[in-house]
Amino acid sequence: MRISKLSELAGLPVGTVKFYLRTGLLHPGRATSATQAQYNDSHVERLKLIRALLEVGRLPLADIQRVFDAMDLPTQDPAKSVALVQQAISPEVDHVEDEDLTRARTLVDDLGWSIAQDSPHLPPLAQALHALDNVGQSATRERLKVYAEAASHVARNDVDVISDADDVDKPVVAAISSAIYESLFAALHRLAVENQTARRGSRIPGPRVSIPQA
């Protein structure tokens, strides 16, 4: 297909598609002349992924590039590809205090979680703990436990979905989509707060959602 058709299918202006081609975020089409190229479904899919990560996952373009770099690495090991993508999705943190990193480490150790010493997910946790201290809303041990329980509950399901994927590419796309699932969670969380607030305000005890123990 021509670039105009590609633009239409992806729901993006031609100028934007050209920009992604120029920056390398979108792979080139098959050149048919000096100024024209043909594109296929792989281009449509890639553009839909860019849109989803940008508009819903709210990842900056540089992080999306890192995700694609990880995704396109030739590895025969799906677990390794998934780990690389998860690392690329994780926000880069400029600076964390050693003290905060130790707190983050202690927390996951207390939870009994198997976390690599150099896990890319520890600095963002340390940064969040530090920020909460700074605004006078330090996370209590109890509150952290509640958050960890919820995170575990969701993660079990996510890993089920990733490991049930039945072809080589799927685990990677499932890993990428976790950036979008995080936005889904944030929206559900705000709605759940609205629900709880409404129920308590009106003094009507609502049905409680119970979480089955796995």
Add this chain to the structure above:
Amino acid sequence: MRISKLSELAGLPVGTVKFYLRTGLLHPGRATSATQAQYNDSHVERLKLIRALLEVGRLPLADIQRVFDAMDLPTQDPAKSVALVQQAISPEVDHVEDEDLTRARTLVDDLGWSIAQDSPHLPPLAQALHALDNVGQSATRERLKVYAEAASHVARNDVDVISDADDVDKPVVAAISSAIYESLFAALHRLAVENQTARRGSRIPGPRVSIPQA
């Protein structure tokens, strides 16, 4: 205190503090001459909040301004202030299809949640559902249920903390900090996925975290 001291206490360059003053994100100090002003603890606190929302909550400056506008509205009703802040923290969504909005509405109705017809949190949910369809990772009913259970678990605790706050300003700051708690959740979620993946890869059945029913 002078601007140099304020800059030091907030951990921000003087130029950045001046930029926030110019844009109105930071309230003016008490002028002591044509070129100098005195600042106090309220300025330090506001700057810490800006940093936390920017660096950890990853809110754009325009949204932080909306949060402060909501926070500074003179209302005697803490519940109203909290609702306004929560609305300001919620990401603005350019466009959602009616069909997706209906799906979001149906989902919260199925959950039995009390959600206002015009809740600002429904469009972000609709947008996330749409994006997942677009990348071929549609959320199944079962997966949405798992996410909703986790969101409910966390929200119950959040609303407890907000309603336990013992002075007029605290509920609002607690509501603002939910943007930071969302980043904390995202970090814990990535760690929990790492933990689950490690355990399954190594075939060591790990301890399961159980969520107590409230």
